[in-house]
Amino acid sequence: MTGLVLKLAPKERVLINGAVIENGERRSRLSIVSPHANILRLRDAIHPEEVTTPVRRVCYIAQLVLSGDADPKEAKLQLLRGIEQLSQVLTDDDSQTKLNTATSAVLDKQHYQALRALRGLLPREERLLVASPS
Numbered sequence: 091m092t093g094l095v096l097k098l099a100p101k102e103r104v105l106i107n108g109a110v111i112e113n114g115e116r117r118s119r120l121s122i123v124s125p126h127a128n129i130l131r132l133r134d135a136i137h138p139e140e141v142t143t144p145v146r147r148v149c150y151i152a153q154l155v156l157s158g159d160a161d162p163k164e165a166k167l168q169l170l171r172g173i174e175q176l177s178q179v180l181t182d183d184d185s186q187t188k189l190n191t192a193t194s195a196v197l198d199k200q201h202y203q204a205l206r207a208l209r210g211l212l213p214r215e216e217r218l219l220v221a222s223p224s
Contacts, residue, residue, distance in 0.1 A: 093121055093122050093123040093124070093125070094121075094122040094127075094129065094202070095119055095120070095121050095122075096119065096120045096122065096129070096131075097117065097118075097119050098113040098117065098118050098119070098120065099113065099117060100113060100114070100115050100116060100117060101113060101114075101115070102131070102132075102133065103131075103132040103133075104120075104129060104130065104131050104132060105128075105129065105130040105131075105132060105135075105156070105157055106122070106127060106128070106129050107127055107128050107129075107158070108128070108157070108158045110132070126199065128155070128156045128157070128158060128201065128202070129156065129202050130153060130156040130157055130202075130205075134209070135153060135157075136149055136150050136153055138150075143215055143219065144172070144175065144176060144179075144215070145176060145208060145211045145212055145215040146212070146215075147172060148169060148172035148173060148176060148192075148208055149205055149208045149209055149212070151165050151168050151169050151172065152165075152169060152196075152201050152204050152205040152208060153205060155169075155201045156201050156202060156205065162199060162201065166196060169192075169196045169204065170193065170196055170197075173189050173192050173193050173196070173208075176189055176211070177189045180211060180214065180215075184214075185211060185214060188207045188208070188210045188211055189207070189211075191203070191204075191207040192204045192207040192208050195207060
């Protein structure tokens with residue numbers, strides 16, 4: 091069976107379908123075989139006060155879907171619109187690949203994969219924001 095494999099550090103927390111699960115004292119692996127489980131590593135969670143950039147805003151929408159705080163149908167349009175806006179600014183091949191992956195994931199209702207692809211853009215966005223004068 092294929093699925094998502096989570097490798098958890100000791101005491102690491104993860105949100106799965108609205109339930110917070112904390113790992114024990116040892117590293118472990120969880121195999122998630124349900125295809126539409128909503129999963130969010132709490133160490134990767136973006137807090138509302140950290141939503142200060144365009145990529146973070148789109149990531150946060152995907153995160154809200156995973157945490158069960160946003161309706162996937164309502165968030166779909168916001169996510170696709172946000173990804174489209176990012177694709178007009180982040181025009182390099184690597185960014186476009188990540189944005190295309192995120193778009194496909196949103197259309198396939200795979201919000202974890204969308205968030206994962208979008209998070210890959212955060213370092214690039216940070217470099218661009220540091221390089222450009224405000």
